[in-house]
Amino acid sequence: MKTILVDMDGVLANTNQHFIDYEYKRNGNQILWENISGLLEAEAFPNFLEDVNSKGFFRTVPVIENAVKVLKYLNEKYNVLIVSSATEFPNSLTEKAEWLMEHFPFISWKQMIFCGRKDFIIGDIMIDDHPKNLNLFSGQRILFSQPHNANSKVENSVRVSGWDDIMNIL
Amino acid sequence: MKTILVDMDGVLANTNQHFIDYEYKRNGNQILWENISGLLEAEAFPNFLEDVNSKGFFRTVPVIENAVKVLKYLNEKYNVLIVSSATEFPNSLTEKAEWLMEHFPFISWKQMIFCGRKDFIIGDIMIDDHPKNLNLFSGQRILFSQPHNANSKVENSVRVSGWDDIMNIL
Numbered sequence: 479m480k481t482i483l484v485d486m487d488g489v490l491a492n493t494n495q496h497f498i499d500y501e502y503k504r505n506g507n508q509i510l511w512e513n514i515s516g517l518l519e520a521e522a523f524p525n526f527l528e529d530v531n532s533k534g535f536f537r538t539v540p541v542i543e544n545a546v547k548v549l550k551y552l553n554e555k556y557n558v559l560i561v562s563s564a565t566e567f568p569n570s571l572t573e574k575a576e577w578l579m580e581h582f583p584f585i586s587w588k589q590m591i592f593c594g595r596k597d598f599i600i601g602d603i604m605i606d607d608h609p610k611n612l613n614l615f616s617g618q619r620i621l622f623s624q625p626h627n628a629n630s631k632v633e634n635s636v637r638v639s640g641w642d643d644i645m646n647i648l
Numbered sequence: 649m650k651t652i653l654v655d656m657d658g659v660l661a662n663t664n665q666h667f668i669d670y671e672y673k674r675n676g677n678q679i680l681w682e683n684i685s686g687l688l689e690a691e692a693f694p695n696f697l698e699d700v701n702s703k704g705f706f707r708t709v710p711v712i713e714n715a716v717k718v719l720k721y722l723n724e725k726y727n728v729l730i731v732s733s734a735t736e737f738p739n740s741l742t743e744k745a746e747w748l749m750e751h752f753p754f755i756s757w758k759q760m761i762f763c764g765r766k767d768f769i770i771g772d773i774m775i776d777d778h779p780k781n782l783n784l785f786s787g788q789r790i791l792f793s794q795p796h797n798a799n800s801k802v803e804n805s806v807r808v809s810g811w812d813d814i815m816n817i818l
Binding site for chain 2 (some may be wrong): 481554565566568569571575576579586587588589590591592593594595598599600613632648
């Protein structure tokens, strides 16, 4: 059975939408998706650091469309491991585990990995929105489209625009 | 530079002593180290599950003797990754990251991995007190002595009784 490494932020979790919502609630500043194309999150969202360090941010992030349905399907067919860069923000760790347990109850704690870098985790397929993670991965690379990677090219990768695309590939 | 995977509970953290202290404070029951030889923690400590799920348990565990000194030395010579089975107890995740940052400030968040199983993490050397982790590891195996592994044999491993032994080997 092949092993798939699945990222959280920007792949399972709609972190961009959450930043946009936090910013709007904070000061009525409506950031538009089309205006953040090509920008890193820290560039796109003026209160990025405050948000990621605030209690509850990662616990309340919305789920990306169709992620539950497709991950459930993949979980029957593959060895799914959820691999999230999270240790930079210690508060996020417990919140991310609880979030997965709530929204993806078919994923067990044995399938979760929270780390600082992903190049010491092995697998056959990686689904990630960050080119830096895919570029260090030797297996099949799936780039999940997000505004920040709009202009990125990752060698030997397939770009997908959402979970339905992944269902068609895997 | 070789990569060393270093476990937390029972290797960096004196979790057994912490269970003993919690039990004594709870009801005056003094558990002796010599009486828990060969027992898993869940067998040795009657309130194991309550303790590991209680807020603050992992944040306040004492550091194992000489761990700071020797890990600092290893951190200059090797690529050190701290790899801890932690996702079973979501509360422990944030506490473990904060504990490492307090006691081992020379270890960065990039060097931390919190997971449910360790067989998808690669490295050259593993220091662990759990035979099940070492048995699935293909590199150099170092078994850190703890009461629960007193009767365990791990093929191709070196058994150490503390951090000074590790300093002599690595």
